[in-house]
Amino acid sequence: MTAVPLPYRVVGNRAETTDTRTVELLPVGDGALPAFRPGQFAMLYAFGVGEIPVSVAGLRDGVLTHTIRGVGAVSRALCAVRPGAHVGVRGPFGTGWDLATAAGRDLLVVAGGIGLAPLRPLVQAVVSMPHRHGRLNVLIGARTPEDLLYRDELEGWARPYCGVTVDRAGTDWRGQVGVVTTLLDQATFTPHDTTAFVCGPEVMIRATARELLHRGVPARHIRVSLERNMHCATGHCGHCQLGPLLLCRDGPVVGYDRAQPLLAVREL
Amino acid sequence: MTAVAVPPDADSPACVLDGEGVGALVRELRARGRTVIGPTVRDGAVVLAELESADELPYGWGVELEAGHYRIRRRSDTAAFAHSAGPQSWKNFLHPERVRQWSADRGPDGGVTVRAERPEPTSFAFLGVRPCDLRAIQIQDRVMTGGRHRDDAYEERRSGAFLVLVECTEPGATCFCVSMGTGPAAQPGYDLALTEVLDSAGHRFLARAGTARGAEVLRSLPRRPADDVTRTRAREDVEAAAGRMGRTMPPVDLRALMADSLTAERWDDVAARCLTCGNCTMACPTCFCTTTEDVTDLTGDHAERWRRWESCYDLDFTHLPGGSVRTSPRSRYRQWLTHKLGTWWDQFDSSGCVGCGRCLVWCPVAIDITEEAHALHQEALDRRAGGKDEAP
Ligand SMILES: Cc1cc2nc3c(=O)[nH]c(=O)nc-3n(C[C@H](O)[C@H](O)[C@H](O)COP(=O)(O)OP(=O)(O)OC[C@H]3O[C@@H](n4cnc5c(N)ncnc54)[C@H](O)[C@@H]3O)c2cc1C
Ligand code: SF4
Ligand code: SF4
Ligand code: FES
Numbered sequence: 001m002t003a004v005p006l007p008y009r010v011v012g013n014r015a016e017t018t019d020t021r022t023v024e025l026l027p028v029g030d031g032a033l034p035a036f037r038p039g040q041f042a043m044l045y046a047f048g049v050g051e052i053p054v055s056v057a058g059l060r061d062g063v064l065t066h067t068i069r070g071v072g073a074v075s076r077a078l079c080a081v082r083p084g085a086h087v088g089v090r091g092p093f094g095t096g097w098d099l100a101t102a103a104g105r106d107l108l109v110v111a112g113g114i115g116l117a118p119l120r121p122l123v124q125a126v127v128s129m130p131h132r133h134g135r136l137n138v139l140i141g142a143r144t145p146e147d148l149l150y151r152d153e154l155e156g157w158a159r160p161y162c163g164v165t166v167d168r169a170g171t172d173w174r175g176q177v178g179v180v181t182t183l184l185d186q187a188t189f190t191p192h193d194t195t196a197f198v199c200g201p202e203v204m205i206r207a208t209a210r211e212l213l214h215r216g217v218p219a220r221h222i223r224v225s226l227e228r229n230m231h232c233a234t235g236h237c238g239h240c241q242l243g244p245l246l247l248c249r250d251g252p253v254v255g256y257d258r259a260q261p262l263l264a265v266r267e268l
Numbered sequence: 269m270t271a272v273a274v275p276p277d278a279d280s281p282a283c284v285l286d287g288e289g290v291g292a293l294v295r296e297l298r299a300r301g302r303t304v305i306g307p308t309v310r311d312g313a314v315v316l317a318e319l320e321s322a323d324e325l326p327y328g329w330g331v332e333l334e335a336g337h338y339r340i341r342r343r344s345d346t347a348a349f350a351h352s353a354g355p356q357s358w359k360n361f362l363h364p365e366r367v368r369q370w371s372a373d374r375g376p377d378g379g380v381t382v383r384a385e386r387p388e389p390t391s392f393a394f395l396g397v398r399p400c401d402l403r404a405i406q407i408q409d410r411v412m413t414g415g416r417h418r419d420d421a422y423e424e425r426r427s428g429a430f431l432v433l434v435e436c437t438e439p440g441a442t443c444f445c446v447s448m449g450t451g452p453a454a455q456p457g458y459d460l461a462l463t464e465v466l467d468s469a470g471h472r473f474l475a476r477a478g479t480a481r482g483a484e485v486l487r488s489l490p491r492r493p494a495d496d497v498t499r500t501r502a503r504e505d506v507e508a509a510a511g512r513m514g515r516t517m518p519p520v521d522l523r524a525l526m527a528d529s530l531t532a533e534r535w536d537d538v539a540a541r542c543l544t545c546g547n548c549t550m551a552c553p554t555c556f557c558t559t560t561e562d563v564t565d566l567t568g569d570h571a572e573r574w575r576r577w578e579s580c581y582d583l584d585f586t587h588l589p590g591g592s593v594r595t596s597p598r599s600r601y602r603q604w605l606t607h608k609l610g611t612w613w614d615q616f617d618s619s620g621c622v623g624c625g626r627c628l629v630w631c632p633v634a635i636d637i638t639e640e641a642h643a644l645h646q647e648a649l650d651r652r653a654g655g656k657d658e659a660p
Binding site: 002003004005006007028045047048049050051071072084085086088201227228229231232234235236237238239241243244245246249265266267268 | 369370372374378379380381382384411412415416417419420530531556557558559560562564568571573575578580585586587588589590593594595596598599603606607610611614615
């Protein structure tokens with residue numbers, strides 16, 4: 001039954017940044033939802049407030065983990081949940097990153113802002129299976145150093161490279177400033193033999209994909225996660241359309257060969 | 269999901285019901301516990317409503333239709349089904365405007381229990397389903413129950429519904445089912461199909477069953493074997509109707525036309541007229557889009573999820589925290605038309621338009637889907653001709 005939320009108990013809620021928190025959930029009763037794959041999303045219901053799509057940001061030990069940025073009524077209510085409280089969960093929904101089909105290839109993970117959340121379980125999976133893939137490069141863009149997610153984990157992701165750039169920073173920032181694509185020069189990958197996973201604001205996705213195409217990564221090996229308004233996640237409400245795609249069903253992860261012509265049309 | 273189909277004419281040869289036979293049909297369906305919904309005249313329109321008897325059918329009423337115009341008018345005969353689509357469609361019953369999906373309670377310990385809404389057992393009989401509207405029902409079936417996730421409440425209402433189709437003998441000026449391949453003759457999917465015949469030999473219906481349960485109902489009605497005159501007359505009337513369509517679509521692959529037209533200039537022209545009121549989407553028998561409402565009672569410990577129809581013309585439809593995706597009327601009209609005629613194929617493997625004409629009739633500014641499609645086709649031809657001229 002994918003239309004009715006299943007109660008999950010909040011077992012953890014920690015701050016990532018001033019407006020973003022990571023919430024951990026375990027099923028209340030005996031029944032749990034089917035396992036989520038990296039790139040898939042859940043519909044999270046804050047009691048009496050509403051329901052929103054949120055990607056899975058971690059899957060370890062059967063704990064359903066989400067990183068949520070408070071931007072409106074529902075996301076703020078979800079950031080505010082206390083351990084022990086109940087949250088309604090539906091899912092899993094959507095296409096995943098489909099890591100299996102990238103076996104043996106170099107991997108390029110490019111994230112902008114909260115877009116790092118859906119990429120985290122993908123990176124964790126790659127790191128836990130070191131010989132399954134080629135080189136792992138993780139490129140992270142954030143607004144400011146204070147907006148950086150998962151700070152403690154980044155070091156372990158450099159196989160061989162994990163870089164961070166910010167839009168703006170105070171004088172104490174020793175890292176890079178600028179758009180995320182500027183990090184590409186430090187990454188090591190063989191373009192035609194690389195699979196890229198990109199999530200972030202749409203302008204960032206387009207700019208990143210353009211640069212990757214330019215460097216010779218084939219469009220079908222650039223996987224992007226797209227965002228549209230979603231109400232049902234079951235293909236029934238019509239809200240998540242992007243031309244021929246129902247993004248709750250055919251997405252959110254889409255090959256750039258399909259996404260590019262659609263994103264090129266204004267207001268599609 | 270639908271009842272078992274039997275070959276027509278197998279255990280239920282076509283037969284003839286006299287005028288009173290429809291009365292017996294309504295009585296029989298009601299006696300079987302069904303809520304009979306059919307056309308009836310109310311407030312100056314032929315609406316769909318529960319019928320207690322066949323006397324409530326719109327005998328002797330026709331409709332006068334044009335883009336932006338609807339009026340009922342007296343006919344010179346007493347035909348019951350000589351009117352085309354009214355303001356509602358069967359989706360008002362199968363996919364109602366507002367439904368509760370579940371409710372939830374929060375206990376003193378903060379624990380939440382969620383109860384799925386048990387779909388009320390319904391047992392509809394729809395009397396007077398037009399061939400185009402039967403296709404519209406089948407299109408909504410694909411959307412609501414044909415994919416990975418099924419809408420159980422829809423399924424419940426749909427599988428319980430007994431469909432009495434009536435072939436079209438009186439198309440409206442806004443009809444184009446022939447272009448869309450959906451009418452005016454019956455296509456499979458009905459329980460019973462009727463063709464209304466009115467001539468010097470009297471008012472009668474050629475009837476045949478499409479399912480075992482249809483055949484069973486038919487056997488319980490006063491009827492006589494179909495005679496050649498009635499058969500011929502019925503066939504000729506439906507054929508004549510096919511030749512009297514008020515509208516056409518351009519005779520091209522509409523899906524390809526839409527895919528090619530995303531940057532057409534015509535969208536600016538229609539956007540200058542469209543009020544983005546969404547009437548077309550409410551009237552359309554296939555439009556399925558909905559939004560959700562989460563409500564709580566005064567205690568704050570009882571919450572409900574409601575789903576209600578929403579229109580892709582609403583500015584909020586594409587709301588994202590950073591602003592809506594489709595803000596211009598141009599992009600919203602384009603979304604509607606390209607979805608109906610084009611991308612619906614990609615999503616659900618069928619057209620989203622059946623040619624019923626409701627969207628033109630109920631548009632306050634008379635925007636005509638067929639006229640827009642013809643204009644886009646013309647623009648595509650001009651574009652191609654222009655392209656050729658530029659070539660060496
Ligand atoms: C597939 C997918 C995965 C996502 N993953 C994450 C994630 O991991 N972390 C995170 O912080 N954010 C994620 N988002 C974005 C998040 O869903 C929105 O920030 C959130 O819906 C905003 O709702 P709100 O009520 O807080 O804000 P408001 O802007 O006030 O939204 C009002 C209402 O509009 C609807 N709505 C608004 N934005 C969206 C949206 N993007 N998608 C669907 N419905 C919307 C909801 O019904 C919402 O209640 C994801 C979005 C999608 C589509
Ligand atoms: S788009 Fe218009 S003509 Fe086509 S099915 Fe909908 S209401 Fe009828
Ligand atoms: S086409 Fe007509 S009915 Fe549809 S939204 Fe525009 S003005 Fe309203
Ligand atoms: S979110 Fe409702 S159709 Fe995709």
